[in-house]
Amino acid sequence: MKPYVWIPVALVVAASHVQAQQNESRPDRMVRATIDGVMAAIHNDPVAAKGDADRIYRIVQQKFLPNTDFMLTTQYAVGKEAWAKATQAQRDALFRQFQTLLARTYATQLMQIRGQQTQFKYPPMAALPSSATDAVVRTQVVSGGDTMPIDYRVHKTDAGWKIYDINMMGAWMIVVYRQQFAGQLAKGGIDGLIKYLVAHNEANA
Structure with missing residues (x-):
């Protein structure tokens, strides 16, 4: 039996506090931990792995969404003018569906x-x-000899760094969806956009 080692609680708390501060100051660590956590969960789940x-x-939902701020994403994609006109109930509905x-x-x-x-690669990020309060974390997905860059835009919140935009195939998703949403808003207003998102999600459920 190994001898019991007593570690002062204050030392443990202090170490945890230091680690939390380090993670908060390094958005690249948050992004890497998030991606690695998601992929590990997929690989360890026989059904998901198939x-x-x-x-x-x-x-x-379990591993990725907690490290995102998709409310901010929704606000940017809907646009400043439409978001300002939306009621709180409409904003909540837009957020849930988006x-x-x-x-x-x-x-x-x-x-x-x-x-x-x-393989997921994480190029070094400058300090x-x-x-x-805002940064871009660059990553690379290497598969079959091809390398695909995926960039994550993050911002600092009271709960730490959160992902709110993703660049895949050379296009930031907020820009892509803002263009799509503009057409829906022009045709049916905010309620029309909500109905569009609901229908899209139901079709892909």
Whole structure:
């Protein structure tokens, strides 16, 4: 039996506090931990590992969404003018439906790169000034000899760094969806956009 080692509680708390501060000051660590956590959960789940869309979506909900700020994403995608006119109930509905769309879209991408041979690389990130509240974390997905860059835009919140935009295939998702949403808003206003998102999510459930 190994001898019992007593560690002062104050020392444990202090060490945890230091680690939390380090993670908070390094958005790249948050992004890497998030991606690695999602992929590990997929690989360790026999059903998800075989490409089950629903199981992968659930993993995204559990492991990815907590480290996002898709309310901010929704606000930017809807646009300043429309967001200002929306009621709180409409904003909540837009957020719920858009977050579902984003989570399913991300899960679909993971289905295509879930193979054991896929590697995730994290290029070194330059140190950020202590006053920084926004940053871009660059990653690479290497699969079958091809390298696909995926960038994550993050911002600092009271709960730490959160992902709010993703660049895949050279396009930031906020820009892409802002263009789509503008057409829906022009045709049916905010309620029309909500109905569009609901219909889209139901069709892809």
